[in-house]
Amino acid sequence: MDDRFLRRALELARLGQYTAPPNPAVGAVLVRDGRVLAEGFHARAGRPHAEAQVLRVGRAARGATLYVNLEPCCHVGRTPPCAERIIASGVRRVVASHPDPDPRVRGGGFDRLRSAGVEVTTGVLREEAQDLNPSFFKFLLTGTPWVTVKAATSVDGVMAPPGTRWITRPRSRRHGRVLRRENDAILTGIATVTADDPLLTPRPRRGSRPLLRVVLDPSLRISPRARVLRGLDRDPVLVVCAPGAPAAPRHRLESLGVEVVEATVDSAPASPSEGVTQPIALAAVLAEVARRGAHTLLVEAGPRLTSAFLQQGLADRLVLYLAPRFLGRAEGTGLFDATRAPAGGRRELPRVQPEPRSARYARLGPDLLADFRLAERRG
Numbered sequence: 562m563d564d565r566f567l568r569r570a571l572e573l574a575r576l577g578q579y580t581a582p583p584n585p586a587v588g589a590v591l592v593r594d595g596r597v598l599a600e601g602f603h604a605r606a607g608r609p610h611a612e613a614q615v616l617r618v619g620r621a622a623r624g625a626t627l628y629v630n631l632e633p634c635c636h637v638g639r640t641p642p643c644a645e646r647i648i649a650s651g652v653r654r655v656v657a658s659h660p661d662p663d664p665r666v667r668g669g670g671f672d673r674l675r676s677a678g679v680e681v682t683t684g685v686l687r688e689e690a691q692d693l694n695p696s697f698f699k700f701l702l703t704g705t706p707w708v709t710v711k712a713a714t715s716v717d718g719v720m721a722p723p724g725t726r727w728i729t730r731p732r733s734r735r736h737g738r739v740l741r742r743e744n745d746a747i748l749t750g751i752a753t754v755t756a757d758d759p760l761l762t763p764r765p766r767r768g769s770r771p772l773l774r775v776v777l778d779p780s781l782r783i784s785p786r787a788r789v790l791r792g793l794d795r796d797p798v799l800v801v802c803a804p805g806a807p808a809a810p811r812h813r814l815e816s817l818g819v820e821v822v823e824a825t826v827d828s829a830p831a832s833p834s835e836g837v838t839q840p841i842a843l844a845a846v847l848a849e850v851a852r853r854g855a856h857t858l859l860v861e862a863g864p865r866l867t868s869a870f871l872q873q874g875l876a877d878r879l880v881l882y883l884a885p886r887f888l889g890r891a892e893g894t895g896l897f898d899a900t901r902a903p904a905g906g907r908r909e910l911p912r913v914q915p916e917p918r919s920a921r922y923a924r925l926g927p928d929l930l931a932d933f934r935l936a937e938r939r940g
């Protein structure tokens with residue numbers, strides 16, 4: 562019984578999955594005598610929480626059970642705390658999948674409900690509830706953004722064919738731009754900015770949140786005319802350089818309204834390729850991104866950065882667009898070509914592996930989309 566209504570709450574929560582961030586997606590069902598009295602979900606920040614929506618039934622809530630996928634809040638945010646509303650409504654029992662990892666809550670909502678005599682059951686469909694809001698849980702529990710790595714490749718694994726910009730067809734590219742809308746930040750490398758001159762903006766632009774655009778540019782060789790430096794009032798740009806980067810380009814970027822920060826560098830180059838002299842420490846970059854409030858980061862870069870994120874186990878999700886073409890693989894152009902293979906041996910595997918449990922595949926016109934959750938490799 563509890564399972565059934567909580568499953569429904571999870572289904573409702575999913576309706577707000579793309580609009581609720583940075584808030585979690587939450588759904589609620591109010592039930593009495595096995596009958597559903599009301600259903601609700603949290604649509605976006607500043608709008609009523611799912612619990613508040615179902616409590617609109619007023620007196621009918623007396624003696625009812627409230628099913629919700631996350632612990633009701635007990636802090637005053639943009640809306641009053643749900644725990645207080647639940648107590649005032651006369652709801653007898655609350656069934657919640659998971660405690661809220663937000664340090665302002667973390668069990669405080671349950672404590673408040675129990676102290677007012679409301680029965681609380683928690684832990685039902687706990688894993689499903691975490692899976693629904695992975696970036697919210699990761700960010701609040703670890704302080705690190707949820708990282709999605711996106712890559713387009715040919716059947717023979719080529720990501721960067723010389724002289725060709727597009728590997729996939731327009732439908733996949735549109736899909737990729739929508740992915741930008743679902744993230745708080747996007748990251749690329751200076752080599753991609755130089756080769757492709759991308760804007761890195763979410764599209765359609767209407768209704769999307771501001772996107773923090775991050776460029777890793779150790780020696781500040783970005784052109785002041787790069788398209789990514791446009792539209793700063795809507796989508797700010799952060800350029801991350803290495804210590805000792807020249808001052809002149811830094812001042813020029815800052816005068817354009819671009820933020821420039823220095824990050825630490827890895828002692829040994831992460832890649833044997835000659836361009837990378839001082840690879841920026843990616844964990845330091847993630848900390849800079851988190852400091853600016855971004856919970857989610859999309860990596861949309863060339864093979865070097867793409868493989869670096871995967872190799873170092875810093876990616877949580879991999880979205881691959883596979884085009885039905887052979888492009889001829891040259892050294893340095895494939896997904897993992899940035900890493901060195903021992904003579905006669907295989908390249909070292911990345912620290913993360915796709916999780917078959919949550920893999921999703923779809924056709925996008927002639928292309929194939931493979932969307933994987935990633936997990937630390939065992940053994």
Ligand SMILES: NC(=O)c1ccc[n+]([C@@H]2O[C@H](COP(=O)([O-])OP(=O)(O)OC[C@H]3O[C@@H](n4cnc5c(N)ncnc54)[C@H](OP(=O)(O)O)[C@@H]3O)[C@@H](O)[C@H]2O)c1
Nearest residue numbers: 712713720721750752753836837840841862863864865866
């Ligand atoms: N198929 C796709 O999905 C896709 C997507 C984007 C781009 N691309 C293609 O990728 C090509 C560029 O690839 P790329 O691999 O050379 O570029 P990239 O991964 O976009 O950028 C690499 C650059 O980032 C800087 N960097 C700083 N810290 C780093 C670190 N820890 N590890 C690695 N790099 C670091 C280095 O700059 P310095 O050289 O100054 O040291 C390095 O050259 C272009 O041809 C572009 O068209 C393909």
Ligand SMILES: [Zn+2]
Nearest residue numbers: 610633634643
């Ligand atoms: Zn609430």
